[in-house]
Amino acid sequence: MTNTQVSLVQIDNYGPWTVTPEPRREADLQTMQSRLYADISQFVGNRGGYVFFTRFDNMIAVTNGLTLEDHELLQESVGNRYPVTLSLGVATGTSPVQALSDATTLVQNAGSAQDDSRRECLEGRTVDEPHRTDDDVQIAHFDVIDATGQYTDELNAFDSFIHIEQGYAELMRHMRHAHDSLSFFVGGDNVIVVCPDLEAADYEEAIRHVEDAVDVELQVGVGRGSNAHDAGFDAKHALETCRADGTRVELEW
Numbered sequence: 001m002t003n004t005q006v007s008l009v010q011i012d013n014y015g016p017w018t019v020t021p022e023p024r025r026e027a028d029l030q031t032m033q034s035r036l037y038a039d040i041s042q043f044v045g046n047r048g049g050y051v052f053f054t055r056f057d058n059m060i061a062v063t064n065g066l067t068l069e070d071h072e073l074l075q076e077s078v079g080n081r082y083p084v085t086l087s088l089g090v091a092t093g094t095s096p097v098q099a100l101s102d103a104t105t106l107v108q109n110a111g112s113a114q115d116d117s118r119r120e121c122l123e124g125r126t127v128d129e130p131h132r133t134d135d136d137v138q139i140a141h142f143d144v145i146d147a148t149g150q151y152t153d154e155l156n157a158f159d160s161f162i163h164i165e166q167g168y169a170e171l172m173r174h175m176r177h178a179h180d181s182l183s184f185f186v187g188g189d190n191v192i193v194v195c196p197d198l199e200a201a202d203y204e205e206a207i208r209h210v211e212d213a214v215d216v217e218l219q220v221g222v223g224r225g226s227n228a229h230d231a232g233f234d235a236k237h238a239l240e241t242c243r244a245d246g247t248r249v250e251l252e253w
């Protein structure tokens with residue numbers, strides 16, 4: 001059974017910082033946000049986790065395998081190298097949505113996102129040995145079938161983007177409300193979904209739902225593992241099987 005460890009990463013007091021002493025140049029904010037995301041992705045990824053940029057000021061990570069000491073080191077390292085600091089909430093559970101909700105509550109209870117006195121809080125708990133198992137994390141990797149032929153090579157780049165984003169928006173809402181899962185756009189036509197214990201029929205239903213609602217055709221590979229990388233890597237292999245065999249749903253276990 002899944003036991004997903006989810007970390008909420010929130011930049012402390014970021015809103016006020018972006019306009020103090022006066023509004024900062026947008027390109028500088030975009031550069032800082034994307035470098036911070038890249039750094040956190042490398043730190044978490046080197047330890048087997050995934051982090052998603054989400055809203056950039058709030059990022060969501062799957063951190064099975066990372067300890068609270070790892071989280072502290074991330075805070076220290078970012079605090080030493082960036083003009084902003086991070087607060088972190090960590091929670092675990094069979095439902096990724098519930099785990100994220102608990103992680104969020106921990107950060108919210110420590111203070112407002114725009115409270116100057118709340119800095120570098122670290123709240124929560126991790127899944128530690130001997131409780132870790134090979135199916136703690138379930139990752140589904142969705143992509144749009146033949147996005148290149150349907151959109152990229154056919155429409156202007158912005159209209160392609162609208163189609164892809166519509167598919168993403170419908171999938172993320174449906175997976176959140178019908179299947180207790182967290183979906184994240186990761187570039188191109190790809191969406192990575194952090195799931196509880198779902199079965200092939202659940203993914204088939206979700207794909208049908210998106211096609212009926214917004215006419216975007218998806219395929220999905222699904223993997224399980226003790227951390228996000230292991231589960232996500234199996235999901236990528238399963239997606240390759242979809243591409244090779246023309247199937248819509250492949251589970252790699």
Ligand SMILES: Nc1nc2c(ncn2[C@@H]2O[C@H](COP(=O)(O)OP(=O)(O)OP(=O)(O)O)[C@@H](O)[C@H]2O)c(=O)[nH]1
Nearest residue numbers: 143144145146147148149186187188189190236243
């Ligand atoms: N983040 C991420 N992006 C990917 C991955 N694979 C493909 N992409 C992106 O998706 C875009 C489209 O690639 P594909 O999904 O292979 O192309 P397609 O035309 O949809 O073809 P099929 O998937 O075979 O139906 C690429 O340009 C990349 O931007 C992946 O594993 N991770």
